[in-house]
Amino acid sequence: MCGIIGIVGRDEVSGRLLDGLRRLEYRGYDSAGICTIHDGGFDRRRAEGKLSNLAAKLAHDPLPGISGIAHTRWATHGAPTEDNAHPHIVGDVVLVHNGIIENFKPLRDELIADGRRFLSQTDTEVVGHLVAREIERGLSPQEAVAAVLPRLHGAFALALMFRNHPDLLIGARLGAPLTVGYGEGENYLGSDALALAPLTQRIAYLDEGDWVVIGREQVEIFDRDNRPVERPVTISGVTGALIDKGNHRHFMQKEIYEQPVVVAQTLQSYLRPLDGKVALPIPDSDLADIRRVTIVACGTSFYAGMVAQYWIERFARVPVEIDVASEYRYRDPVMEEGGLALFISQSGETADTLAALRHAKAGGQKVAVVVNVPTSSMAREADLLLPTHAGPEIGVASTKAFTCQLAVLAALAANLARAKGRLSEEEERRIVRHLAEAPAALNGALAYDEMIEKMAHMIAGARDVLYLGRGPDYPLALEGALKLKEISYIHAEGYAAGEMKHGPIALIDEAVPVIVLAPSGPLFEKTVSNMQEVQARGGRVVLISDYDGIAQAGDNCLATITMPKVHPLIAPLVYAIPVQLLAYHVAVVKGTDVDQPRNLAKSVTVE
Incomplete structure (x- = not known):
């Protein structure tokens, strides 16, 4: 969740920063922004929602400058508004932040008592004020950051730039990843190697507690005790090409x-x-x-x-x-x-x-x-x-x-x-x-995609869906329910099939579809018995099994999905396919954002 990219460059950076944010979209976000340093001042664009909104602002009102930072935000403190979007400007400091400053409240109270005024609801702005205050007291940017970092509790990755030092970028990490990229006449900072892939393959990963001072020609890394350290520079191997959906x-x-x-x-x-x-x-x-x-x-x-x-x-x-x-x-x-x-x-x-x-x-x-x-x-x-x-x-x-x-x-x-x-x-x-044999069996499972797509309409109108399985297929029931609620926003729960009679069976009626995972094997008959208990109470069952299982228990089901017959060892791999496809097609029918569902992030870097 959240993404950072910073460049101390030799050429215009706003287009490259935006491209870096596109590579970070997979992490999940609800607002985005870019700030550059130009003609002795900060120039910033921010937008709520998708990155396309920020791109439209930049197309209408471009950002000049050869140094800058950019961010995709997943809201923690404060709603996903433009005012709360990063980067935040505080005096001569601009910063972006991944993670959470857990002690932001006492720090904010201290700063307000000191006469400082806040323009957002975020914990991030607290860090900006702390650093800006130290600079106003006469410290250099490096000295100010070194003084502030020990006061911050939580998990964070920070990137800061300074109005009067346009060739300087400082980063710090504690509990959230941060990567340094090495270029020719310019250097970079990013949440991960993927963000930096088009810019450089030469990267170093900051260790826990590290902070880094980045210029155009040099990079200095310090540990949590402010001692200079070396971190190995590796070749990332991450492709610089933007990943696309192909024909999908x-x-x-x-x-x-x-x-x-x-x-x-x-x-x-x-x-x-x-x-x-x-x-x-x-x-x-x-x-x-x-x-x-x-x-x-x-x-x-x-x-x-x-x-x-x-x-x-x-x-x-x-x-x-x-x-x-x-x-x-x-x-x-x-x-x-x-x-x-x-x-x-x-x-x-x-x-x-x-x-x-x-x-x-x-x-x-x-x-x-x-x-x-x-x-x-x-x-x-x-x-x-x-x-x-x-x-x-x-x-x-x-x-x-x-x-x-x-x-x-x-x-x-x-x-x-x-x-x-x-x-x-x-x-x-x-x-x-x-x-x-698993890869071939997975291919066989994919052959039923069209049939699953057709039956998705039977599930899309439901408010609640139950998934049942036994043994290793019980976790698959939990995973199927998770997939459905993640991307279709339908309430779904997975249960061990034998537990239905101990409470959840009270939920069964004609409006609650029940997805049953029952491959042939030692637990098949037990699972079918539990399924029949559901059917006896008017439950509408979708049975996912192999040909033999469907032949034995497919009668009176709302629908059936036939899987290849496989050894029980690999059944969890194979039966992951239909529960994924079912969730996917239901989400498409409902018109939700399949790849970036609301409120979720790919990489959850806060507790």
């Missing part, structure tokens, strides 16, 4: 269709099909002593972790507990010796998950991360990095990242089982064979 109507649709390819790419890193082995980047001896696994994640990644809990306990016979990242630290979890803490995140910057990772590491846990961005904060701080290979995911509602996470987690479960002596060579060979 939305990024989400494109990313759903990419899943057979990206799951195959991910599995190639973890499977050796010729000799029937799983091959993680860690010796079996390091896994053999693991006594307990704790999985921590948020949202869709949490549901991937729930599936992994079934797999790890079944194959490796290692006890697994799973926590929502935002709750993990606050229940004071017991961290036993020999524990593996497994963190799952698409971006690798999710604030709750990153804070939980650091808590677990401080508690002596071995830390593993499943992440889609191998240069992210979580990836850099982990003991064991397990990257997915989904490629950039632009749609806010995660699709291909989820199935790639499942692929990695299945490989991890098998590798852990082998290391613990729980898996014979033949059993491992079968698991590898079934996982290798």
